[in-house]
Amino acid sequence: MLSSMITLAAAAGSSNLEWFKELVNRFSVPEISLPLFFLPLFVLLLVAYKVWTRPLFAGTLLVLFCVFYFGSMAIDENYRAIVMKPDNVPITMMLLGVGFCLWWGFRQAAINDERIKAGQPLIEEDKDDKVLVWPDLVYTELICMVIAATVLIVWSVLLPAPLESPANPAGPPNPSKAPWYFLGLQEMLVYFDPWMAGVVLPGMIITGLIAMPYIDTNPKGNGYYTFAQRKFAITVWLFGFLILWVVLIVFGTFLRGPNWNFFGPFQYWDAHLQVPLTNVNLSELFWGDLLDRPLPANPYVREIVGIVFVFLWICVLPYALARTVMRKMYEQLGSVRFYVMAIHLVVMAMLPLKMVLRWTMHLKYFVNLPEINLNL
Amino acid sequence: MAETHQEIVKVWIAPGCIVCDACEGECPEVFDVQEETCVIRPEAMKAEFTRPLTPAIIAAAEGCPVEVIKYETIEVEGPEPWAGQEEAAAAAAPAAGGGGGGGAAKKAGPVIPEGPPDPKWAGLLSTARVSGSRSGGGPAVRTVPVAKVSAEIIASALPGDAPPDAKVAAMVGTGYIRPGGSVAQRIRERAGLTRREATSVAAGTAALLTIAWGSVAATLATMGGALQSYLVPKLTKEPPSSFKAGKISDYPDDGVYEQFKGSQQVWIVRQKGRLFALSTICTHLGCIPNWMAADAKFKCPCHGSGFYMDGVNFEGPAPRPLERFKISLEGDTIVVDKAVKYRAELNQWGLPGSELMV
Ligand code: SF4
Ligand code: FES
Numbered sequence: 223m224l225s226s227m228i229t230l231a232a233a234a235g236s237s238n239l240e241w242f243k244e245l246v247n248r249f250s251v252p253e254i255s256l257p258l259f260f261l262p263l264f265v266l267l268l269v270a271y272k273v274w275t276r277p278l279f280a281g282t283l284l285v286l287f288c289v290f291y292f293g294s295m296a297i298d299e300n301y302r303a304i305v306m307k308p309d310n311v312p313i314t315m316m317l318l319g320v321g322f323c324l325w326w327g328f329r330q331a332a333i334n335d336e337r338i339k340a341g342q343p344l345i346e347e348d349k350d351d352k353v354l355v356w357p358d359l360v361y362t363e364l365i366c367m368v369i370a371a372t373v374l375i376v377w378s379v380l381l382p383a384p385l386e387s388p389a390n391p392a393g394p395p396n397p398s399k400a401p402w403y404f405l406g407l408q409e410m411l412v413y414f415d416p417w418m419a420g421v422v423l424p425g426m427i428i429t430g431l432i433a434m435p436y437i438d439t440n441p442k443g444n445g446y447y448t449f450a451q452r453k454f455a456i457t458v459w460l461f462g463f464l465i466l467w468v469v470l471i472v473f474g475t476f477l478r479g480p481n482w483n484f485f486g487p488f489q490y491w492d493a494h495l496q497v498p499l500t501n502v503n504l505s506e507l508f509w510g511d512l513l514d515r516p517l518p519a520n521p522y523v524r525e526i527v528g529i530v531f532v533f534l535w536i537c538v539l540p541y542a543l544a545r546t547v548m549r550k551m552y553e554q555l556g557s558v559r560f561y562v563m564a565i566h567l568v569v570m571a572m573l574p575l576k577m578v579l580r581w582t583m584h585l586k587y588f589v590n591l592p593e594i595n596l597n598l
Numbered sequence: 599m600a601e602t603h604q605e606i607v608k609v610w611i612a613p614g615c616i617v618c619d620a621c622e623g624e625c626p627e628v629f630d631v632q633e634e635t636c637v638i639r640p641e642a643m644k645a646e647f648t649r650p651l652t653p654a655i656i657a658a659a660e661g662c663p664v665e666v667i668k669y670e671t672i673e674v675e676g677p678e679p680w681a682g683q684e685e686a687a688a689a690a691a692p693a694a695g696g697g698g699g700g701g702a703a704k705k706a707g708p709v710i711p712e713g714p715p716d717p718k719w720a721g722l723l724s725t726a727r728v729s730g731s732r733s734g735g736g737p738a739v740r741t742v743p744v745a746k747v748s749a750e751i752i753a754s755a756l757p758g759d760a761p762p763d764a765k766v767a768a769m770v771g772t773g774y775i776r777p778g779g780s781v782a783q784r785i786r787e788r789a790g791l792t793r794r795e796a797t798s799v800a801a802g803t804a805a806l807l808t809i810a811w812g813s814v815a816a817t818l819a820t821m822g823g824a825l826q827s828y829l830v831p832k833l834t835k836e837p838p839s840s841f842k843a844g845k846i847s848d849y850p851d852d853g854v855y856e857q858f859k860g861s862q863q864v865w866i867v868r869q870k871g872r873l874f875a876l877s878t879i880c881t882h883l884g885c886i887p888n889w890m891a892a893d894a895k896f897k898c899p900c901h902g903s904g905f906y907m908d909g910v911n912f913e914g915p916a917p918r919p920l921e922r923f924k925i926s927l928e929g930d931t932i933v934v935d936k937a938v939k940y941r942a943e944l945n946q947w948g949l950p951g952s953e954l955m956v
Contacts (some may be wrong), residue, residue: 391878392860394886396899411901415917416883481888482902482914494892499902499913592881592918592943 239297245488253581261471275329298488304476308381313475330447330449346446396480406467413576415597430566437563501586504528523591528589532598540564603678604671607645611636612777620661626656632747645668839937845930846956855888874953875923875934876909882916918943924951
């Protein structure tokens with residue numbers, strides 16, 4: 223039914239939309255879309271949260287999103303194949319779910335922040351949301367359980383699990399993709415050594431999440447929505463979650479094709495597409511391009527710039543932050559809390575930094591010491 | 599100065615009762631321990647009732663492990679009417695208890711009145727002792743349990759700032775209070791069974807518990823066995839690390855030969871007069887790259903690393919070239935040994951064994 227409708231619509235939507243597809247394809251490469259689309263969008267989301275969360279505005283955004291997101295399925299079969307692939311259905315759900323939660327949180331925050339400014343009581347103050355375990359909670363849980371079970375059953379019947387033939391080492395699938403929820407990590411692996419992107423960074427995501435309640439002892443925002451009172455915390459969190467996780471998942475799922483090359487949403491996944499991806503290490507840039515000398519034989523001398531840079535970034539930058547821009551925060555948090563926070567922060571910032579350097583300078587590694595399996 | 603003493607005119611229970619039964623044991627005339635909390639019997643709301651019971655109520659209040667029993671006293675002229683009685687009791691039971699630890703030696707003896715009560719109060723006491731039982735089965739005569747050691751003695755054996763539950767533990771230890779009683783006893787009290795019936799129920803419970811813990815033990819043992827058989831390798835014979843890769847004449851032209859990719863994870867590459875065996879494991883995260891003949895490169899499907907035909911990494915995130923395996927000639931047969939590796943970044947390419955000149 224659905225697919226026949228889409229085919230019909232596809233027939234109707236004639237090929238004069240090619241310019242549009244071409245535009246979207248060109249625009250979607252990460253080095254353009256991240257700085258020129260997703261980042262501005264993120265900033266707007268935070269700056270204009272009182273505007274876009276208005277129900278009418280948000281509703282319009284939702285409709286626009288759906289028209290673009292689902293409507294595009296009618297005009298391009300490559301895109302349709304990607305979106306309708308059973309593996310990728312959860313991504314669509316995730317996008318709508320993340321959007322809804324964002325809207326919900328920011329909507330409440332917008333109302334509360336207005337109220338705080340006007341000296342009125344918070345929304346949460348005049349409602350008592352305590353319920354009885356029995357029957358209220360248990361009934362709610364029962365209903366949720368039934369709904370969830372139904373959805374899962376219907377889903378698994380309609381979209382069968384993507385089982386493939388037995389693994390064959392001579393012919394791995396191309397592209398080889400992790401489960402959708404790991405595609406952010408897989409996308410990170412494009413920029414880092416597996417030891418970094420597979421162990422250190424995910425590990426620091428986890429330690430950061432664990433440390434959060436101990437670092438953040440600010441009572442503001444406890445039990446009520448607000449953005450104005452928690453700008454730094456919410457911005458950092460959402461940057462990590464939306465840009466460095468959700469957007470990367472979308473890239474990894476929708477826009478990475480054979481050989482992990484980047485493909486626009488309306489582009490055919492050509493396994494023989496030639497994409498120049500030659501990368502150079504910082505040491506090569508330094509010794510070769512800058513000093514015009516051969517690489518030193520001693521690997522530690524060779525990598526000295528990178529080693530110094532990483533040391534400065536991870537060890538000195540937090541200290542510098544504590545002395546300068548984050549001085550007030552340092553005084554509030556105390557040194558242990560502050561440095562735990564700051565180290566997580568600078569490590570997190572290494573990902574976008576590395577991305578930008580990869581796009582602009584084709585930088586491969588800051589420190590490339592395969593001799594001791596250390597690459598940063 | 600005329601002699602005075604204190605008598606209790608009002609007693610009540612603050613929130614926090616843990617239903618430990620201690621107070622009812624001490625002074626059942628006043629305290630009625632119910633399912634959820636302890637209450638003051640209605641008749642004990644009057645001052646005339648509580649005044650003669652002052653010592654018992656004080657003992658109960660001090661014995662309460664969470665100290666929720668509160669009372670109000672008035673000063674009354676004259677000596678304590680119960681003073682003589684207490685001493686008599688102490689004399690009558692000089693060595694009673696004795697298990698109260700160090701404190702027992704310091705105190706004169708148990709302070710619980712024993713023996714015939716003062717005739718003045720006897721009538722009152724005998725009516726008060728007839729009261730509704732907890733299980734609600736109509737009025738029943740309750741006997742006052744004779745405490746062997748008083749709460750005071752137990753408490754004094756503990757440091758002054760001991761937490762309430764330490765007191766409970768001490769009391770349970772000395773038998774002063776019996777919080778639960780045996781399983782059989784509890785079942786009997788709850789269900790109103792006879793002693794024989796209750797004993798059989800208890801036996802059933804014990805059997806069930808045995809079965810339950812037995813199955814836990816059996817499960818753990820099975821899991822332990824499974825874990826062991828999982829950890830200990832079943833296969834003790836490893837496939838040989840080296841294999842025969844045909845003759846040099848099987849590799850006539852420059853190119854990548856993929857016939858051992860599936861079975862041995864090895865590419866045989868002939869390039870510019872050299873023959874070498876490349877590992878098919880990507881040096882990034884271990885995926886298996888594809889040889890793209892048209893583009894003359896190996897390309898990894900996982901994160902896009904690219905390697906030239908000689909195995910040197912040039913694009914994507916792979917930090918080092920593909921590894922070479924030891925390659926040698928036995929007669930005119932090529933033998934590849936995967937146990938010996940040659941890594942370019944360690945300057946091992948070019949060593950004898952890393953390639954064959956053809
Ligand atoms: S002694 Fe205290 S805690 Fe125990 S039943 Fe009486 S009032 Fe409750
Ligand atoms: S495993 Fe080959 S590029 Fe990551």
